[in-house]
Amino acid sequence: MNAAEQLIAAGRAVVEAGLSPGSSGNISVLDGDRLLITGTGASLGALTPQALTETALDGTHLGGAxxxxxxxxxxxxxxxxxxxxxxxxxxxxxxxxxxxxxPWREHSAIPPLTPYFVMRVGQTPLLPYRHPGDPALGADIRDARWPLRAALLANHGAVVAGASLEEAVERAAELEEACRIALLTAGRPRNELDPAQVRELAERWDSPWTPPTID
Known part of the structure; x- marks a missing residue:
């Protein structure tokens, strides 16, 4: 599949996983020296080539929606x-x-309750609230001081990166499950993975996690 076909398939996968209510959310993929991203107001479950847009890596609009x-x-x-x-x-x-x-901690809004969250997503900091579309959101995530491949945006949602669209979608689904488990167990005595267990998982799976001594 070419990049546009991959993006269309990923949009369907996101909706089928229950991650994108209505026309909310957006996905993108690098294609050489350009970015292919869903256009404004596009429904991820019903994407067409005409609903996609191309930009340069500095954000310049090159064509499409x-x-x-x-x-x-x-x-x-x-x-x-x-x-x-x-x-x-x-x-x-x-x-x-x-x-x-x-947030649970400064470096991760989500506690390490399951090995799968640590392995597949890693620490996920909560970034400060900004209105949707604020360009400062890009600076916030670019300049965050912790290693990361996912973040929660305060009062807004989640953003996740991967080496491929398939991996990014899988990580978004795992992040949603980790949030669900954190909410289900909030306010109750719970057994979190201890720092040694988290470190072993993070090292084995090359997943970002900041040790307690650095946090």
Missing amino acids: RPSKETPLHLGLYARDERHRAVVHVHSPQAVALSCLA
């Missing part, structure tokens, strides 16, 4: 790490709910 207002957010993740080749931004219900609460 009107670019998503969240393009700077995507560009911020790409600027962080050359391994980031695809980005999924969603307003999934569990992630939005958790983004409205105080």
Whole structure:
């Protein structure tokens, strides 16, 4: 599949996973020296080639539909790490709910309750609230001081990067599940993975996690 076909398939996968209510959310993929991203107001479950837009890596519109207002957010993740080749931004219900609460720790809004969250997503900081489409969202994620490939946006949703669209979608689904488990266990005595267990998982799976001594 070419990049446009991959993006269309990823949009369907995001909707089928229950991560994109209505026409919310946007996804993108790097294609050479350009970015292919869903256009403004596009429904991820019913994407067509005409609903996609091309931009340069500085955000310049090259063609296609009107670019998503969240393009700077995507560009911020790409600027962080050359391994980031695809980005999924969603307003999934569990992630939005958790983004409205105080974070578990500064370096991760979500506690390490399951090995799968640590392995597949890694620490996920809560970034400060900015209105949707604020270009400063891109700067916030680009300049965050912790290694990351996912973040919660306060009172807004989640953004996740991957080496491919398939990986980014899978990580977005795992992040939503981690948020659901955190909400289900909030306010109760719970057994979190201890620092040694988290470190072993993070090292084995090359997943970002800041040790307690650095936090």
